[in-house]
Amino acid sequence: MSAVLQRQDDREHIHSLLKSQAIISPNYDWLACMVASWTVGHGVLPDYLGLEPAQFNALNRHFFPDYPGLPEHAPSGSKLDFSRMLEKNDLVNLLKQFSHADNQETDWIIEIIVAGCLGNDHLWQDLGLWSRSQLSAMLAYNFPALAAKNVHDMKWKKFLYKQLCEAEGLYLCRVPSCEVCIDYSKCYGSEE
Numbered sequence: 001m002s003a004v005l006q007r008q009d010d011r012e013h014i015h016s017l018l019k020s021q022a023i024i025s026p027n028y029d030w031l032a033c034m035v036a037s038w039t040v041g042h043g044v045l046p047d048y049l050g051l052e053p054a055q056f057n058a059l060n061r062h063f064f065p066d067y068p069g070l071p072e073h074a075p076s077g078s079k080l081d082f083s084r085m086l087e088k089n090d091l092v093n094l095l096k097q098f099s100h101a102d103n104q105e106t107d108w109i110i111e112i113i114v115a116g117c118l119g120n121d122h123l124w125q126d127l128g129l130w131s132r133s134q135l136s137a138m139l140a141y142n143f144p145a146l147a148a149k150n151v152h153d154m155k156w157k158k159f160l161y162k163q164l165c166e167a168e169g170l171y172l173c174r175v176p177s178c179e180v181c182i183d184y185s186k187c188y189g190s191e192e
Contacts, residue, residue, distance in 0.1 A: 011040045027105060030129065030138045031063055034112065037128025039071060043116070044080055044126045047073045050115025051108060059108050080118040088114055090164050098146035109142050123157040132156075 038045050048056035053072070060070050095110045096102075112127065119126030124135035135156055140147040150159050
């Protein structure tokens, strides 16, 4: 069996173990997918999933209390673009502004999403989710008003950064609308 197929099997096995410990929360399955991917080196999430150690331990106790041996460190080392760290607080504030709940679970989701934004792939892949539809559902659940603004199905990472630019009154694009832009396919279209 190739190493890639073995990692895929490992990820699915870990996910099924995590799901067997299910806590009732819409975020549970998405987190289980991200953790399962992260433990086998998929995605770019850094140590502790991008959370502070205390947050990681609290998330682990809350969602996966019976799953032994969740690693604290990213197995393959993360591949983050630290040049985007300047926007970290802005992304956190944007997501908090649009969150439907102000609780610890939402804070964990925000920090993990922001860590995923530091990757160079599609956000769902950088987070270790298994499809774009999972990311869309997670964003719609946790940030419904923000997700509703993505009426043209823009790629999520580009959409979040576009929201930051618009909040600052920055419009760098010179074309009158996205539909006539030569880079349209880079912002919209399939991510699968």
